[in-house]
Amino acid sequence: MSKIYVLDTNVLLQDPYSIFSFEENEVVIPAVVLEEVDSKKRYMDEIGRNARQVSRLIDSFRGTGKLHEKVPLENGGSLRIELNHRSFQQLQDIFIEKTNDNRILAVAKNLSLEEETKENGRTVILVSKDVLVRVKADAIGLISEDFLSDRVVENDHLYTGFIEVYISQDTLNRFYERGELPVSDVSSSIVYPNQFLIMKDELGSSASALGFVDKSRKKIKKLIFDHDHIWGIKPRNVQQTIAMELLLRKDLPLITLTGKAGTGKTLIALASGLLQTEDYGHYKKLLVARPIVPVGKDIGFLPGEKEEKLRPWMQPIFDNLEYLFNTKKPGELEAILAGMGSIEVEALTYIRGRSIPDQYIIIDEAQNLTKHEVKTILTRVGEGSKIVLMGDPEQIDHPYLDAYNNGLTYVVERFKDQTISGHIKLIKGERSGLAQLAADLL
Structure with missing residues (x-):
């Protein structure tokens, strides 16, 4: 028997094509979801892009019928925009405030009650990536599921x-x-x-x-290389040895590194990049970039020129560079980098539209990238370049991503059987005993 799936806003904003993931069942989008999508479409980021894509997709169905009645989908299912069932009659004693989440819950609950009165009533399932929405649904006797098709x-x-x-x-x-x-x-x-x-x-x-x-x-x-000494860095465990082997191989233009905080991903990647750029001359430039995603509450706009604005976001990169160059005095690292001219630290915001040939590219914190963003980055890589994507899939600051659907995990799984790529998961923390214990216990 077919089912009715009621979609939360976050499902559509995570994957605009999620409406095709429910086989020959009916997909219901509450009107309040359209309002939320509309409020996001002016954003100049991945969420805004997905909101605009959802809007165009739903608009394309208008030619096949009336959306508030039901339109067929190419996978055999159907789509309906729910304009009724907004009544809070069933929920007003439980959830007093009429938030958008509660309005979506009310739509799903009322649809469920309506189906229960029918002889062959269908099962109604609320699909949401919001854990608390699913908890609320369970509290009112409504079936709810996470959206897992994007994993x-x-x-x-x-x-x-x-x-x-x-x-x-x-x-x-x-x-x-x-x-x-x-x-x-x-x-x-x-x-x-x-x-x-x-x-x-x-x-x-x-x-x-x-x-x-x-x-x-x-x-x-x-193994091909001797890993005894790379810019003063020696591998401390077998996974770090593997990482260095992959990072030094010129025949592998794509490398992915995953691991907990303190496993040495950034330090090893920078040391390998400096060796091949400065010492061997395999690449013209070392480009280091990371997404601008704050941990905790954002600090707002920052004063100064672009370099001054980027410094707080890129400080983890500069910390590792200070260690590799063994700098002691304030401003010493900046003077070294200015003199070399072959090291560029950049925000991913500025990478779209670029073509990057003959460069050693390091993308830090790649777990905060979506599938679309990581595709955008990889399609920027020019001839003769090597790109390293690294991060910890367990430490994600993006509201719609998790360990199984982020861009870094996506690349690891899709490229694991390709001959031009290599991957290693670093296991043991080497930052300090405290850092390793914190990574394991917290």
Whole structure:
């Protein structure tokens, strides 16, 4: 039996094409949702873009029928704009204030009560990404669900970029002697190009080896680079060693790094970028950018020129650069960067429309990017450039994103079987014992 899905505003603002995700069922959009979408369409960001897309999409259906009655969708379902059922009769004793959320709840509840009076009444389900709306729906006996169709991976199955395998001592010895092994000798699991295997002795000795799957997926090979010293930085664990290997490989133009705060993502990426830009000359410029998304309440407009406005947002980048250049005095880093001229620290706000060839590009805090934004960034990358996307999918400040639908996770999952990309999830925090404990406990 078909169902009725009532959509909250945040579902449409997250994915304008979400109305096609409900198969052969009826999708109902309350009139108050249209009002909320209309209030967002002037925003000059991703939310505003989605609001305008939703408006155009719904307008395109007007030619197929009356929206307040029901119009067919190409997937076999139907769409209706609900103009009635605004009555607060059922909810006025529970939720006194007539907020937009409560008006949406009232629409869904009244539709549900109406269907219950019918002989073959359909199930009414409220779909919202707002946790409290779903809690309220449960409190009034209404079925509610999160919108999960925008997720690129199921819970706890994010690609890590490495696997641990246990093999015989003889196999380990053959790997050291030959520098490679057939994948079939080591693992029966599905492997991806440029995935790393941490090979350990099955009898429990300390013998181990680290290798990566070649682009044919048939062989496991030894690491290419020596990671003893990169701009004064040495890897402290196996995942950091893998990260450096990926960051130094010129044949991999796309690298993604994920991990908790303090795992060394930014420091390792900057050190690798400086080595290849300043020392090797592989790239003309090192471009570092991050999205302007505040943690907590925004501090409002900032005085000064563009560089002065960007400084508070980019301070984490400058902190790492100060460490790498070993600066001690105020203004010393600025003088070094001005003298070099090959390092650019920029906000992602200014990247649209650019073409960026022959550059080493680092995008920090990429978990705060949407799928559309990350596509915009990757399509800016020019010939001869390398781009590094990094962040912590568990620390998201964007109101409509989570660990499973953000732009960074999207890229990791969509590119994991491509030969031109590599990924690693850093596990162990190396900032300090306190930072690691806070990341684990808080």
